[in-house]
Amino acid sequence: MGHIQRTASSYASYPQATADLWPSEDLALSAMRDWLEAVRQxxxxxxxxxxxxxxxxxxxxALSVDHLLRVIARTARWRVDIRCARCPYLSRDxxxxxxxxxxxxxxxPMRARVTLQSGLLRRQGAEFALASLEGLGRLMRSAGLILPRRFAGQGVAQPAWL
Incomplete structure (x- = not known):
């Protein structure tokens, strides 16, 4: 008999501390946190x-991050937990x-959309956000900044190209 693996497990293995992030992840996280700080100010x-x-x-x-976070701000199912730049820990969001x-x-892209839809965004919001994520991913890859895919239970990150 088959079983369904919950999407939440696909990010459950992310580190809790920002100090454990790859430089590419740290850049993406800093961009999200800086965007929110600028909006608040x-x-x-x-x-x-x-x-x-x-x-x-x-x-x-910058345009991809801005568009992504504007879509999230308008379509999120709850108040998204993006923390301040100095916070040493990552939120689940x-x-x-x-x-x-x-x-x-x-x-x-389908797995990325499902991850966004796993409670965070409505279907239409996830579809709009996906375009921004794909653009951001291409630009980061062009600069040699590969975002690792992390898998639950492995304790290690796998570069996205594998």
């Missing part, structure tokens, strides 16, 4: 994101978003 988040993404040579990634980004970068 009444600033244009694209200015802050542009500076952050210019470092690795992908300033256009941040883990879910990193997982979806890694899946999108790895060419697995």
């Amino acid at each position: 009444g600033e244009d988040p694209l200015v802050r994101l542009g500076r952050l993404m210019a470092g690795p040579g992908i300033p256009d990634a 941040e883990q879910r978003l990193l997982c979806a980004a890694a899946l999108a970068q790895a060419g697995q």
Whole structure:
């Protein structure tokens, strides 16, 4: 008899501490946290994101992050837990978003969409967010920033190209 594996397990193996993230994950997480901080301070988040993404040579990634988070802000099923830049721990929502980004970068858009829909976003929101995640993934890959796919129970990350 077969069984259904819950999507939540696909990001359950993400580290709890930001110090345990790969540099590519840290950049994506910093972008999300910086975007939220800019919005809270009444600033244009694209200015802050542009500076952050210019470092690795992908300033256009700021547009993908901005669009992604605007879609999430409008279509989330609950208040999404994106923490401040200084928080040393990841929220479950941040883990879910990193997982979806890694899946999108790895060419697995259906799994990325299902991860977003696993409680976080409605179907239409997940579809709109997916385009931004795929764009972000392509830009990060062009800069050599590979997001690892993490699997529950393995305790290790697998580069997205495997």
